Amino acid sequence: MQTNKGIAKKSILVRDFILSNFFMRASYWFKFFLATIIIATNLFCWKALHAQQAFSLSGMIEDETHKPLIGASVSINPQTGTVSDINGKFTIPHSYNDSVDLYITYLGYESHKQRVAPYAQNILITLKPSGSQLNQIVVSAGKYNQEIKRVTVSTDIIKPYLIENKVTVNMENIMNQLPGVNVVDGQANIRGGSGWSYGAGSRVLVMLDDMPYITGDANQVQWKFLPTENIEQLEVIKGASSVLYGSSALNGVINIRTAKPKDKPQLQFTSFAGIYDKLKRDSSRWSNTNRMQYGFNFFESQRIKRLDLTVALNGLKDEGYRMGERDERIRFSVNTNYRNAKVAGLQYGLNASIMSTNAQSFLLWESWQQAYTSLDSQTTNSKTTIFSIDPHADFFVWGLKHRIRSRILRNINDIETIDPSVNQDNASWMVYGEYQLQKELPRQLGVITGGLAMSNVSSNSPLYNGLHTSHNTAPYVQADIRYKRWSFSSGARHEIFSMDGNRESKTIFRAGSSFEATKSTFLRASYGHGYRFPSIAERYISTSAGAINVFPNPQLRSETGWNAEVGIKQGFKISNWQGFADVAYFHTEYQNMVEFNFGQWKALDFNNPSAFLKSFGFTSLNIGDARITGIDAALTGSGAISEIGIRSLVGYTYINPVSLTPDRVFVTDSSANLPGAAPKQGQYTYRNTGSDTSTNTLKYRYNHLFKADIEASYKMWSVGYSIRYNSYYKNSDRVFETPPIRFAVPGIADGRAINKDGDWLMDMRVSCQLTSNFKLNAVVNNLTNHEQMTRPADMRPPRLFMLQLTVKF
Structure with a gap:
């Protein structure tokens, strides 16, 4: 049995090794922050080395089937903790003479509290699965395990059954089924925060295992790179989350948590194939043959003594439903985690x-009549290689939990266009590191979390006219306190950002509270700041695609904002079916919002009239301030009624998105300098750049979103039905519906008008558990073969029939 003295000495060695090697080249502010941490941990270690009397608790944690649970968090009052080992066992040295409270938490299980003697040995603790939807554990809302019912912000948890049963080959597709979330051209929206703005960085931070998973140069989400075959759960945090997660979390967070190995080895192989139906209109059909997509997933995870090992492989070939398009990819991933045998709590x-991809795509259609054919038959061929390396470590030093997370992300795009004079090749490095220190307060009163996040991005690409770098440093702190039926959360973060030597900084705050009105009723309120600095692509991209030009804007400023909401979460139970209903009112405001705008951004060369078109194009601009208010409602349930298992995920979102500065001139283009120019020529306001000049409604926003997915299962069979509705977006870029773009890319107004009542899309699926190891899924996506245009000159997929066979051992 290890004593307090032994534990503390080993913890000191671990701490000093990591700090001296991992952070030896850190910046001044980083070193200052770490010096504070070192002093604090030395005080705690000194206390351990000089403890008067040592006891220890030991025991084992298992589930209801008597299987050991590895990695469960175990702590006692006031400040001591560890995690269970490969056999589910734990030992906690301490120096308290009286009985202590033992607290255990584990993702997917209900939290457990037990009063024990200070010298108790071989305690057997059995955890129950989180059968109640309200007892589900979420991490993203506060960077620690907490029950969803006590979270102070709107949070949704999505389990992996939906991903598997809908035959998901790209995570972008499943996101469109989540309440309040929609993805347009790869850009994630939560509660209408983004609309569509081609090339703009993401206002929703997508993370994989608590770290950003966006490219360094463009801050774009690589949906294909996310591992659909190995997901534990999705966590969606709605509203400004920059205090915890920094830039790009202006509109919310989507955190994808990968599954950890279970007590028994798991082996899974999935093979799928699909065929696109004929296009709805004869005039738009470009091929007499049906296009296909097919691929496979392989997944294996196991525990080898103290090592957790997960290996996954994915392959896809999609022949595409639009002329000239295709997508081929191969992706491989490996996850490891080792629990040190000599130092308790160190892992x-x-x-x-x-991932390697080879894809062809196009940006704009030929016309509404030929909506699935590229403009002037121009397509872009992209060969992409992307890889990430993520070192990580966790350890305890006398009641303090330390976490080190880091990610190296490399993205290489080899772009071939029809015009050999246009070089769109680009590549970037993103290096991210985060050191987090966490303290659990006595008697489960709460958690104090502090940390420092740093990122460095570099890109040397023709697309951005050379080398550009950006750096971000952000210390943060958050306190989550529980008192009787109240939960309080507050935090602050200081962002320091620089790009190409230009530096800016901002301090942001958040606060929230939750009140347990009854056993199943929880009220909440929250307020938080948001902040997003521009990406390298937004400031420096310079390219063209056919007649469409894109210009840089090095003066682009950062976006800021805030979000406030009040909500209620009500649990319910009907027979053995249980869940919760959640309703929230939210109010969000943005300053210096960034959007793409078309104009004459280059002076005309009258000596070369053939080059006139090169003066016109799109660029990123700060278009002013905006406000989005609305109501978000969700109903989630699981369980059984009689002998029929039922799972449901239903949501409705109403938003009122408006510009607060619709008539403010936010830029003047080069046409104002032409001889004989009118007094207001070349002046851009939000109102005069929109297709609907009678309103101040934000562009590409849906006032109404409705999502529902219901799945019923009986014995070996299950049937599921999904529905998605979005209302008509009232406002778009005026340039797409007026000359000259109207003539160059015809039919955009026709495409909008055809669905003025909105879009209804439905999917249906049936699955059969053939044996304990074999499962067959059949899916029809876009059941009615509905034509949907989510942004100008881009049609979404027609009806798709899918078949999937899954083998599990």
Whole structure:
């Protein structure tokens, strides 16, 4: 049995090794922050080395089937903790003479509290699965395990059954089924925060295992790179979350948590194939043959003594439903985690992924009549290689939990266009590191979390006219306190950002509270700041696609904002079916919102009239201030009624998105300098750049979103039905519906008008559990073969029939 003295000495060695090697080249502010941490941990270690009397608790944690639970968090009052080992066992040295409270938490299980003697040995603790939807554990809302019912912000948890049963080959597709969330051209929206703005960085931070998973140069989400075959759950945090997660979390967070190995080895192979139906209109059909997509997933995870090992492989070939398009990819990933046998609570590992893709695509259609054919038959061929390496470590030093997370992300795009004079090749490095220190307060009164996040981005690409770098440093702190039926959360973060030597900084705050009105009723309120600095692509991209030009804007400023909401979460139970209903009112405001705008951004060369078109194009601009208010409602349930298992995920979102500065001139283009120019020529306001000049409604926003997915199962069979509705977006860029773009890319107004009542899309699925190891899924996506245009000159997929066979051992 290890004593307090032994534990503390080993913890000191671990701490000093990591700090001296991992952070030896850190910046001044980083070193200052770490010096504070070192002093604090020395005080705690000194206390351990000089403890008067040592006791220890030991025991084992298992589930209801008597299987050991590895990695469960175990702590006692006031400040001591560890995690269970490969056999579910734990030992906690301490120096308290009286009985202590033992607290255990584990993702997917209900939290457990037990009063024990200070010297108790071989305690057997059985955890129950989180059968109640209200007892589900979420991490993203506060960077620690907490029950969803006590979270102070709107949070949704999505389990992996939906991903598997809908035959998901790209995470972008499943996001469109989530309440209040929609993805347009790869850009995630939560409660209408983004609309569509081609090339703009993401206002929703997408993370994989608590770290950003966006490219360094463009801050774009690589949906294909996310591992659909190995997901534990999705966590969606709605509203400004920059205090916890920094830039790009202006509109919310989507955190994808990968599954950890279970007590028994798991082996899974999935093979799928699909065929696109004929296009709805004869005039738009470009092929007499049906296009196909097919692929496979392989997944294996196991525990080898103290090592957790997960390996995954994915392959896809999609022949595409639009003329000239295709998509081929291969993706491999490996996750490791090792629990040190000599130092209690120390675990470390390395995760790595690599993906190679070869795809052809186009940006704009030929016309409404030929909506699935590229403009002037121009397509872009992209060969992409992307890889990530993620070292990580966790350890305890006398009641303080330390976490080190890091990610190296490399993205390489080899772009071939029809015009050999246009070089769109680009590549970037993104290096992210985060050191987090966490303290659990006595008697489960709460958690104090502090940390420092740093990122460095570099890109040397023709697309951005050379080398550009950006750096971000952000210390943060958050306190989550529980008192009787109240939960309080507050935090602050200081962002320091620089790009190409230009530096800016901002301090942001958040606060929230939750009140347990009854056993199943929880009221909440929250307020938080948001902040997003521009990406390298937004400031420096310079390219063209046919007649469409894109210009840089090095003066682009950062976006800021805030979000406030009040909500209620009500649990319910009907027979053995239980869940919760959640309703929230939210109010969000943005300053210096960024959007793409068309104009004459280059002076005309009258000596070369053939080059006139090169003066016109799109660029990123700060278009003013905006406000989005609305109501978000969700109903989630699981369980059984009689002998029929039922799972449901239903949501409705109403938003009122408006510009607060619709008539403010936010830029004047080069046409104002032409001889004989009118007094207001070339002046851009939000109102005069929109297709609907009678309103101040934000562009590409849906006032109404409705999502529902219901799945019923009986014995070996299950049937599921999904529905998605979005109302007509009232406002778009005026340039797409007026000359000259109207003539160059015809039919955009026709495409909008055809669905003025909105879009209804439905999917249906049936699955059969053939044996304990074999499962067959059949899916029809876009059941009615509905034509949907989510942004100008881009049609979404027609009806798709899918078949999937899954083998599990």
